[in-house]
Amino acid sequence: MMRLSVIIPCYNEEENIFPFIEQIKKIEKQLKEHLLFEYIFVDDGSTDKTLERIQEIRQNNNNIFYLSFSRNFGKESAMLAGMKASKGDYITIMDADLQDPPELLLDMFDKIKEGYDIVGTRRINRKGEPLIRSLFSKMFYKIMNLISEIKMIDGLRDFSLMTRQVVDSILSLEEVNRFSKGIFSWVGYRSTYLSYENRDRVYGKSSWNFWSLLRYSFEGFINFSEALLNIAVWSGTLSFILSIIGIIFIVVRKLTIGGSVNGWASLVTIILLIGGIQLLCIGILGKYISKIFLETKKRPLYFIKEKALNNDR
Numbered sequence: 001m002m003r004l005s006v007i008i009p010c011y012n013e014e015e016n017i018f019p020f021i022e023q024i025k026k027i028e029k030q031l032k033e034h035l036l037f038e039y040i041f042v043d044d045g046s047t048d049k050t051l052e053r054i055q056e057i058r059q060n061n062n063n064i065f066y067l068s069f070s071r072n073f074g075k076e077s078a079m080l081a082g083m084k085a086s087k088g089d090y091i092t093i094m095d096a097d098l099q100d101p102p103e104l105l106l107d108m109f110d111k112i113k114e115g116y117d118i119v120g121t122r123r124i125n126r127k128g129e130p131l132i133r134s135l136f137s138k139m140f141y142k143i144m145n146l147i148s149e150i151k152m153i154d155g156l157r158d159f160s161l162m163t164r165q166v167v168d169s170i171l172s173l174e175e176v177n178r179f180s181k182g183i184f185s186w187v188g189y190r191s192t193y194l195s196y197e198n199r200d201r202v203y204g205k206s207s208w209n210f211w212s213l214l215r216y217s218f219e220g221f222i223n224f225s226e227a228l229l230n231i232a233v234w235s236g237t238l239s240f241i242l243s244i245i246g247i248i249f250i251v252v253r254k255l256t257i258g259g260s261v262n263g264w265a266s267l268v269t270i271i272l273l274i275g276g277i278q279l280l281c282i283g284i285l286g287k288y289i290s291k292i293f294l295e296t297k298k299r300p301l302y303f304i305k306e307k308a309l310n311n312d313r
Ligand code: UDP
Pocket: 008, 009, 010, 011, 012, 013, 044, 072, 073, 074, 075, 078, 094, 095, 096, 097, 099, 205, 206, 207, 208
């Protein structure tokens, strides 16, 4: 029988562990003729009782496993660790807060049977989300699709079902700066998306705020596009050409109608403009260099403090 690994990144989700396992168990029952489930909870350095809850549910279930990080390393690292530890022929990544409807797994699995390799999910609405946040998210996807070589879908979640082949491809990417939404689409394969209505967390609150999301989208731009570097090149070229024209103009004027002391105000503005463009470009370069710096250090993306994994295979 085929095996399915369910990877659940958890950061301070103590109240959600019980409701989550209760819900997903129902789906496990419905799929039990086709799939053998294994659960890999990745405790991402939670400071509450998340790990204890996981250990409690382990006592009544022999297919629950876990990893626990030495500190909070972020969801990207948690997903990666879960994927590495997974043994299933298929894997799925689900949030612990039940915002990813478990029943969707049934439809996702049907799609896999149709021959797709990755089945992703997207939210069709953003109900219950602050307006400004939706606005910025929309903008992010618009810009990203404009400037990057890969296509990203608005409202895309990490909740997805994929085959072992896809997982192995994802794991073979050794980059330290991981931006999963980009990586999942970059690896290729036959993919499709299912849509669902957004729903609220069962308990607790989202660990993302406006600024962390903004930072996250910058990561996306920098990791998956060279367009920002092109801004530097183009704005540099443009201001160079403009200044050449300016110089010719000044020389010609000096030789014909004579120079003037007027215009110092415009001069200052121009200096500011050029200075601004230069700083902007240096900033963009710096961003990329810092990425290179982090990549060359090859730091591990997480440390596992404690684990209970499926070792019998
Ligand atoms: N999460 C994590 N590490 C973090 C932040 C979040 O493992 O540093 C987990 C969290 O426990 C949840 C999932 O990632 O299961 C999604 O997080 P959240 O609900 O905060 O994000 P949102 O649903 O608002 O995008």
